[in-house]
Amino acid sequence: MTGCVFAVNWGNMIVIAVILAILAVAGVSAWKHFKGQGDCCGGGGGTVKAERKTLDQPEVQRWRMQIEGMHCENCKAAVERQINRIEGAACEVDLKEKTATVHCDRPIDPETLRRTVALMDYRVTGIDEIPTGSTENRKD
Numbered sequence: 001m002t003g004c005v006f007a008v009n010w011g012n013m014i015v016i017a018v019i020l021a022i023l024a025v026a027g028v029s030a031w032k033h034f035k036g037q038g039d040c041c042g043g044g045g046g047t048v049k050a051e052r053k054t055l056d057q058p059e060v061q062r063w064r065m066q067i068e069g070m071h072c073e074n075c076k077a078a079v080e081r082q083i084n085r086i087e088g089a090a091c092e093v094d095l096k097e098k099t100a101t102v103h104c105d106r107p108i109d110p111e112t113l114r115r116t117v118a119l120m121d122y123r124v125t126g127i128d129e130i131p132t133g134s135t136e137n138r139k140d
Helices: 010-034 073-084 110-118
Strands: 062-069 089-094 099-104 122-131
Touching: 062 089, 062 110, 073 089, 073 099, 073 110
Parallel strands: none
Antiparallel strands: 062 099, 062 122, 089 099
16 A cells, blocks of 8 residues: 545535535524524514403403413514404513413403414413403503
8 A cells, every 4th residue: 555545435424514514594583582582483583572452341351371482572572462352352471481471351261372382382381360350561
């Protein structure tokens, strides 16, 4: 043998380069996600706000739900939008506390609220009725 022969298999080098590029993009995306930025939950990097819904009639019922799986403002807006689609319900999400407060101008079954949130792949870990005269979680 004369000297060192270094044979480069260019096919393998290209595959390795592509894999490294994919890992780099995935790493940056994951970093932004866990910091609460970026494309979390399909938000496209911007903050999407849900329209604040007001009730047509006086409040007769109020629920507080504990929800797991919300990570960012886009998650918050998505939950608010979905619950606000329920006739007679107006929702406010506290992302830091991972809770949603639902004000109702008619009786609404808590199972309806639970199913609505579960359809979005979030998990309701608790739901409690709050007396309507309470100022708890009211943002007036």
